Amino acid sequence: MSLNTERDFGTPALDGPATVGVEVDGLRVLVPEGTSVMRAAAIAGIDVPKLCATDSLDAFGSCRLCLVEIDGRRGTPASCTTPVAEGMVVHTQTPKVAKLRESVMELYISDHPLDCLTCPANGDCELQDMAGVVGLRQVRYGQDGANHGDAEIDHSNPYFDFDPSKCISCSRCVRACGEIQGTFALTIEGRGFASKVSPGAGETFMDSECVSCGACVQACPTSTLQEKSVVELGVPTRSVTTTCAYCGVGCSFKAELRGDEVVRMVPLKDGGANDGHSCVKGRFAFGYASHPDRALKPMLREKITDPWREVEWDEAIDAVARGMLEIKRNHGPGSIGAITSSRCTNEEVYVVQKMVRAAFGNNNVDTCARVCHSPTGYGLKQTFGESAGTQDFKSVASADVIMVIGANPTDGHPVFASRMKQRLRQGARLIVADPRRIDLVRSPHIAADHHLQLQPGTNVAIVNAMAHVVVTEGLVDEDFVAARCEGFDDWARFIASEEHSPEAVEAITGVPAAEVRAAARLYATGGNGAIYYGLGVTEHSQGSTMVMGMANLAMACGNIGRDGVGVNPLRGQNNVQGSCDMGSFPHELTGYRHVSDDAARKIFEDLWGTTLQSEPGLRIPNMFDSALEGTFRALFVHGEDIAQSDPNFHHVSAALGAMDLVVVQDLFLNETSKFAHVFLPGASFLEKDGTFTNAERRINRVRSVMKPKNGKHEWAIVCEIATAMGYPMHYDHPSEIMDEIAAVTPTFAGVSFDKLDRVGSIQWPCDDQAPLGTPIMHADSFTRGLGRFVPTPFVPTSERSTRKYPLVLTTGRILSQYNVGAQTRRTANVAWHAEDVLEIHPHDAEVRGILDGSRVTLTSRVGETALHAKLSERMPTGVVYTTFHHPISGTNVLTTENSDWATNCPEYKVTAVQVSLARSVVATDATGAAQLIGAAAELVD
Ligand code: SF4
Ligand code: SF4
Numbered sequence: 001m002s003l004n005t006e007r008d009f010g011t012p013a014l015d016g017p018a019t020v021g022v023e024v025d026g027l028r029v030l031v032p033e034g035t036s037v038m039r040a041a042a043i044a045g046i047d048v049p050k051l052c053a054t055d056s057l058d059a060f061g062s063c064r065l066c067l068v069e070i071d072g073r074r075g076t077p078a079s080c081t082t083p084v085a086e087g088m089v090v091h092t093q094t095p096k097v098a099k100l101r102e103s104v105m106e107l108y109i110s111d112h113p114l115d116c117l118t119c120p121a122n123g124d125c126e127l128q129d130m131a132g133v134v135g136l137r138q139v140r141y142g143q144d145g146a147n148h149g150d151a152e153i154d155h156s157n158p159y160f161d162f163d164p165s166k167c168i169s170c171s172r173c174v175r176a177c178g179e180i181q182g183t184f185a186l187t188i189e190g191r192g193f194a195s196k197v198s199p200g201a202g203e204t205f206m207d208s209e210c211v212s213c214g215a216c217v218q219a220c221p222t223s224t225l226q227e228k229s230v231v232e233l234g235v236p237t238r239s240v241t242t243t244c245a246y247c248g249v250g251c252s253f254k255a256e257l258r259g260d261e262v263v264r265m266v267p268l269k270d271g272g273a274n275d276g277h278s279c280v281k282g283r284f285a286f287g288y289a290s291h292p293d294r295a296l297k298p299m300l301r302e303k304i305t306d307p308w309r310e311v312e313w314d315e316a317i318d319a320v321a322r323g324m325l326e327i328k329r330n331h332g333p334g335s336i337g338a339i340t341s342s343r344c345t346n347e348e349v350y351v352v353q354k355m356v357r358a359a360f361g362n363n364n365v366d367t368c369a370r371v372c373h374s375p376t377g378y379g380l381k382q383t384f385g386e387s388a389g390t391q392d393f394k395s396v397a398s399a400d401v402i403m404v405i406g407a408n409p410t411d412g413h414p415v416f417a418s419r420m421k422q423r424l425r426q427g428a429r430l431i432v433a434d435p436r437r438i439d440l441v442r443s444p445h446i447a448a449d450h451h452l453q454l455q456p457g458t459n460v461a462i463v464n465a466m467a468h469v470v471v472t473e474g475l476v477d478e479d480f481v482a483a484r485c486e487g488f489d490d491w492a493r494f495i496a497s498e499e500h501s502p503e504a505v506e507a508i509t510g511v512p513a514a515e516v517r518a519a520a521r522l523y524a525t526g527g528n529g530a531i532y533y534g535l536g537v538t539e540h541s542q543g544s545t546m547v548m549g550m551a552n553l554a555m556a557c558g559n560i561g562r563d564g565v566g567v568n569p570l571r572g573q574n575n576v577q578g579s580c581d582m583g584s585f586p587h588e589l590t591g592y593r594h595v596s597d598d599a600a601r602k603i604f605e606d607l608w609g610t611t612l613q614s615e616p617g618l619r620i621p622n623m624f625d626s627a628l629e630g631t632f633r634a635l636f637v638h639g640e641d642i643a644q645s646d647p648n649f650h651h652v653s654a655a656l657g658a659m660d661l662v663v664v665q666d667l668f669l670n671e672t673s674k675f676a677h678v679f680l681p682g683a684s685f686l687e688k689d690g691t692f693t694n695a696e697r698r699i700n701r702v703r704s705v706m707k708p709k710n711g712k713h714e715w716a717i718v719c720e721i722a723t724a725m726g727y728p729m730h731y732d733h734p735s736e737i738m739d740e741i742a743a744v745t746p747t748f749a750g751v752s753f754d755k756l757d758r759v760g761s762i763q764w765p766c767d768d769q770a771p772l773g774t775p776i777m778h779a780d781s782f783t784r785g786l787g788r789f790v791p792t793p794f795v796p797t798s799e800r801s802t803r804k805y806p807l808v809l810t811t812g813r814i815l816s817q818y819n820v821g822a823q824t825r826r827t828a829n830v831a832w833h834a835e836d837v838l839e840i841h842p843h844d845a846e847v848r849g850i851l852d853g854s855r856v857t858l859t860s861r862v863g864e865t866a867l868h869a870k871l872s873e874r875m876p877t878g879v880v881y882t883t884f885h886h887p888i889s890g891t892n893v894l895t896t897e898n899s900d901w902a903t904n905c906p907e908y909k910v911t912a913v914q915v916s917l918a919r920s921v922v923a924t925d926a927t928g929a930a931q932l933i934g935a936a937a938e939l940v941d
């Protein structure tokens with residue numbers, strides 16, 4: 001396989017019909033109005049030399065290398081900044097432009113270190129290429145004049161170097177940081193010869209605002225901005241296109257290799273979700289896949305206090321199968337179960353739920369989506385009829401009003417955030433509903449029109465108040481509602497009640513009524529209104545209610561079924577959507593069909609040759625409760641660290657400790673494996689072949705870059721366990737698993753690996769009616785026919801602040817770390833976030849004698865942990881915030897067993913706590929043992 005070097009057309013593609021005819025070097029081409037001469041030439045197959053232009057950025061016109069001659073025009077215009085005109089005749093290779101280009105190139109080279117042969121970019125440098133293209137043979141100006149040869153290299157970023165001696169001041173990096181990423185961390189300082197690229201105000205990259213997305217590195221035509229991995233390993237020679245395994249944006253990448261070593265991950269320009277952009281995790285944080293901590297051999301032990309014993313695969317698989325069968329025989333078919341992973345491929349998830357249903361003989365399968373987006377599935381199914389977001393990411397480019405609720409996209413979904421920020425800079429209006437002042441509220445060139453800084457736990461009151469304004473102020477889209485929806489009158493009577501008015505709920509939410517009214521009017525009347533939301537919506541006792549509340553609001557305003565609108569969950573993990581689609585819930589088969597649906601069950605029974613249970617199985621919390629009661633005795637945990645990620649650690653650890661058999665399959669020995677009897681090593685995304693489905697229902701291919709280091713594909717391990725249990729499961733290739741998924745799942749009917757390889761990606765539903773998928777759902781009618789308005793009474797959470805626990809703890813993520821940090825903590829990303837800290841408002845800190853950096857004890861009614869404090873006015877008083885990326889922080893020691901009424905999704909976002917200066921500092925490890933870390937006096941920095 002060779003290196004996939006995507007063609008660069010010089011300037012961005014424009015939408016619209018190709019109606020303008022031009023002739024370039026005798027070739028006629030039709031292009032959309034406004035297209036540059038450079039792009040038209042490229043479409044005709046002619047590459048005009050260029051340096052400052054690249055098709056991911058608007059034309060800039062600074063390098064003067066792309067000069068052309070045009071019949072009837074004077075001079076030699078820059079082809080990158082000159083738009084085509086009907087009948088234009090362009091000449092790209094005349095003696096005149098050739099001479100000019102050679103002179104321009106001569107000047108560049110005269111101030112460039114002539115070390116091509118030892119430069120890390122040798123063979124991958126546009127300056128080098130262009131010198132060849134323009135035929136530069138000699139440089140008349142010597143290197144002894146003024147030059148930038150002595151400029152110091154900035155090595156501060158862990159992933160890339162900045163060597164200003166090689167800079168040609170093309171400004172591609174500066175523009176990439178602004179136009180694509182939206183961070184504006186770079187400027188060109190000075191003028192003329194003295195001009196130079198500067199991160200921040202003359203800072204290093206690490207000290208600047210840079211978020212290490214890599215866009216500037218990607219855009220740089222020279223080796224000025226260069227991945228350290230290329231310096232170390234050399235220029236890659238081949239590439240494999242695959243999908244990022246971190247968040248639900250699902251960015252496509254080229255894994256570029258030299259030999260069998262991954263040198264770098266380069267975002268794919270044609271990637272449906274990312275269009276060539278990336279964030280620090282997908283772009284750089286892949287080193288965990290080859291980290292020495294990886295466990296690569298299966299391991300067994302009798303008791304969790306025994307040391308692990310490495311064994312061969314046969315012995316491990318036999319131990320799992322025998323153990324499961326024995327427990328099932330002794331304690332009944334309901335005594336065993338499994339948890340699927342949203343980090344794994346669709347094919348792997350599918351075989352795990354099949355193993356449970358067909359080999360275990362029950363429906364005791366649940367997924368980690370239980371603890372994140374299960375309310376999305378429930379709420380959108382009830383209202384729209386489909387458990388998924390309504391839009392593709394590109395749709396945000398047509399939004400006029402963007403409402404972000406309980407999500408922090410610049411940290412959690414950074415590539416989508418960049419896309420959203422592009423639209424905001426074009427003038428779309430912004431409403432943010434979040435207890436914390438997230439970056440989006442005010443960042444370069446962006447300011448929210450309204451920040452509804454609500455108290456944690458009051459989402460439903462806010463969305464009801466907005467809907468109240470829409471209904472009582474006559475802002476309902478009556479035509480849409482009459483034609484497309486049902487249940488409106490009852491809902492409108494409910495919502496118009498005075499108890500839902502912004503004034504009535506102000507005391508509950510803490511948001512001024514006038515602000516809520518203004519936000520509601522803007523959403524209802526500002527054009528296309530799009531809602532994006534995250535775990536700040538779902539991880540509440542009323543998570544499902546809130547999802548339905550947003551759906552009601554969108555329907556009432558007619559903001560469903562076209563470009564630029566919709567209700568869109570920003571899914572956490574790479575394959576949360578897919579793991580839900582694949583039948584991971586105990587009550588649903590693939591495609592969200594209830595297990596009690598006889599017709600649906602028969603499809604599986606016929607294909608699988610077995611009888612399936614019609615009663616839902618146990619959810620994760622029920623598994624834990626049953627374990628403590630002694631009726632649930634064995635659990636297969638596939639790629640999830642439940643001991644760290646699930647709420648109320650003490651409860652979880654007691655439940656795991658009570659089981660006879662815990663099987664963990666993962667990349668690393670983790671907190672859950674401390675309770676395991678069998679450890680099965682997993683494969684990293686670089687070793688997998690399959691598909692992930694992102695937050696916009698986009699099914700992307702994951703392609704193996706290397707063989708599984710553990711010696712076995714994860715889907716094959718599961719099949720072997722099922723087979724050893726007496727239910728034969730065999731596939732030769734994961735494409736056969738997808739073929740089976742397509743055969744039993746109507747929304748996947750038209751999906752296959754062949755088609756995905758042909759078209760790149762597909763957004764389900766994909767069937768005969770929509771053979772290439774469905775970017776925007778509910779266009780003419782809702783999946784359930786009519787959209788259903790559901791009354792959403794606000795029921796305050798029972799978790800309240802009290803005199804003993806006067807503050808409310810809410811949790812979230814940070815850009816550089818991911819989830820429980822198992823991967824990112826094993827990369828250089830720790831440079832940005834080496835520990836979880838507690839953000840606390842200066843007033844709340846002051847009354848407790850807490851200083852910035854003080855070690856503090858955080859106590860809830862279920863547990864206690866210690867963190868360093870960070871004073872932050874992003875927080876309102878009364879609310880504190882932390883992340884949960886480091887096991888030692890033990891954030892989930894504090895979170896309670898409260899959960900969403902419909903789905904049991906834990907209420908991570910609201911925990912009443914007290915914060916005090918640490919006297920003795922105690923963290924609780926995964927076995928529940930408290931460890932004294934030190935005395936407060938020593939730990940106050
Ligand atoms: S890495 Fe990204 S954020 Fe940092 S300077 Fe480059 S483009 Fe800007
Ligand atoms: S660092 Fe690279 S992209 Fe930026 S101005 Fe210099 S040569 Fe151009």
Ligand code: SF4
Nearest residue numbers: 244246247251279282
């Ligand atoms: S935005 Fe998400 S999917 Fe894209 S590179 Fe970053 S972590 Fe990966």
Ligand code: FES
Nearest residue numbers: 061063064066080
């Ligand atoms: S590529 Fe046109 S001026 Fe630089």
